[in-house]
Amino acid sequence: MGIWGVEGSATDDALLWLGDLDPAQGTAPVDRVLRSVADAPDPFIEPRRAQIALAAAELVAALHDRASPSLPPAGRAWVAAVGGPRPLRGDADLEMLVLATRALDLVTTSSQLADRRSAQGDDERWRLALDDLRMRLAAAGGMPRNPLA
Numbered sequence: 001m002g003i004w005g006v007e008g009s010a011t012d013d014a015l016l017w018l019g020d021l022d023p024a025q026g027t028a029p030v031d032r033v034l035r036s037v038a039d040a041p042d043p044f045i046e047p048r049r050a051q052i053a054l055a056a057a058e059l060v061a062a063l064h065d066r067a068s069p070s071l072p073p074a075g076r077a078w079v080a081a082v083g084g085p086r087p088l089r090g091d092a093d094l095e096m097l098v099l100a101t102r103a104l105d106l107v108t109t110s111s112q113l114a115d116r117r118s119a120q121g122d123d124e125r126w127r128l129a130l131d132d133l134r135m136r137l138a139a140a141g142g143m144p145r146n147p148l149a
Contacts (some may be wrong), residue, residue: 004140005006011047011048012022012050013048013052014051014052014054014055015055015072016031017033017052017055017076018055018059018072018074018075018078019074021074021078023078023081023082026082027063027096029081030056030059030060030096031051031096032058033052033053033121034053034057034096034099034100034102034103036053036055037049037050037103037106037107038092038099038102038103038106039051040106043111044110044111045106045107045111045113046111047111047113049114050107050111050113052102053103053107053129054107054133055075055088056100056103057100057101057103057104057133057137058071058075058133059075059078059079059132060099060100060137061087061099061136061137061140061141062076062079062084062085062092063079063082063084063086063096064084064085064086064087064088064097064141065084065085065086065087065138065140066085066136066137066140067079068132068133068136069084075126079084081087086139087136088140094140097140097141100137101134101137102134102136104130104134104137105134108127109132113145123149124142
């Protein structure tokens with residue numbers, strides 16, 4: 001399913017951001033977006049940043065061979081241009097998956113976008129799309145390692 005298949009989840013801002021990604025910069029722009037959300041001092045994320053962070057998380061899933069069927073062609077082209085889809089290669093890939101999951105969790109729990117979706121009463125499909133994304137990130141290896149294991 002992914003966020004691209006849910007009305008109002010992938011805004012023009014997220015699609016423009018996706019279209020403007022330069023594969024020559026590698027994954028750095030995706031990492032910056034995810035860090036801006038995951039490491040924000042104010043965890044209450046405004047809608048535009050939340051939607052772009054969701055798009056970035058979708059790219060991380062796609063980069064690790066867990067793309068949403070509804071990922072736009074620009075996203076598929078970017079993934080191919082930066083060397084994906086690929087299996088988990090090491091700590092850097094694992095860190096990116098964990099970062100994407102953390103940003104996704106913050107968007108889900110403390111963003112204006114989540115509040116708006118909930119207030120509108122139309123958040124069931126959106127929540128299912130977010131759960132789907134979370135599961136794809138986890139399947140690619142994005143669940144934090146249990147220090148007790």
